[in-house]
Amino acid sequence: MGVGPGDPQLLTVAAVKAIEAADVVAYPVAREGAEGMAAAIAAPWIGAGQRRLPLLFPMVTEAEPRIAAWHAAADALAAEVAAGQEVVLLCEGDVSLFASSSYVLMALRQRHAACPLRLIPGIPSACAAAAAASSQGLAWPLALQQEGLLIRPTPDGAAELEMLLDRSAQEGTVLALLKLGRRWHWVRPLLEARGLLEGSLFAQRVGWPDQSLAPASAVPAEEQPYFSLLLVRQGWPAVLP
Ligand SMILES: C[S@@+](CC[C@H](N)C(=O)[O-])C[C@H]1O[C@@H](n2cnc3c(N)ncnc32)[C@H](O)[C@@H]1O
Structure with missing residues (x-):
């Protein structure tokens, strides 16, 4: 569960x-x-x-x-x-x-094919991060209208992340990048070069007393804890309130 x-x-x-x-x-x-x-x-x-x-x-x-x-x-x-x-x-x-x-x-x-079992879903960290950010005044809908949402581990290298960002910009896909902590020191400059830092959300230890949510621009390019993730939105739908 x-x-x-x-x-x-x-x-x-x-x-x-x-x-x-x-x-x-x-x-x-x-x-x-x-x-x-x-x-x-x-x-x-x-x-x-x-x-x-x-x-x-x-x-x-x-x-x-x-x-x-x-x-x-x-x-x-x-x-x-x-x-x-x-x-x-x-x-x-x-x-x-x-x-x-x-x-x-x-x-x-x-x-043990005969072992009875039942799965109970839980709230995923990416959804909790978006809700917590929006509760703090950082409006963070995960996906709107025709947008996609891709929840995946942060790529291991810069070239793969560049391709992922290109593809998700073209397709209108919001990214939720897990397993970010050890990679953040090279991810941050890459996002900065693309002008994506301000619009991306860095979420750390969501739901814990020391939870921290901030625009990615506020987080220094150092190793961060394992329980960190990044939400990247590269555009918005044309029709909004
Ligand atoms: C093995 S995955 C587990 C994902 C989990 N089953 C879920 O539904 O979110 C671990 C990664 O999820 C993210 N994660 C899980 N819990 C988190 C939390 N409370 N705050 C921030 N990130 C979290 C981190 O990116 C971490 O490296």
């Missing part, structure tokens, strides 16, 4: 009810002993009597350890369900957008 981007108030009613009904609350962690972002977000809704089940998903690029982790997570969850436990797996943001839970879902389907 998706737990939204940070604020516990942004869990859906369905998500809260599912957590309350669970015997076991599972959640991803990147290291043994870590708290896990999704578990931190849902913490106010998890009871002291509920068993916690951290699932280790190492942040590595090699395929083998990642596949092994998805299989191990699917096996652990299926074993709990087979033992009669009501289980929820928490996922930061939405459950179907760049989420470890998507791989666990596929592994469950392959390895």
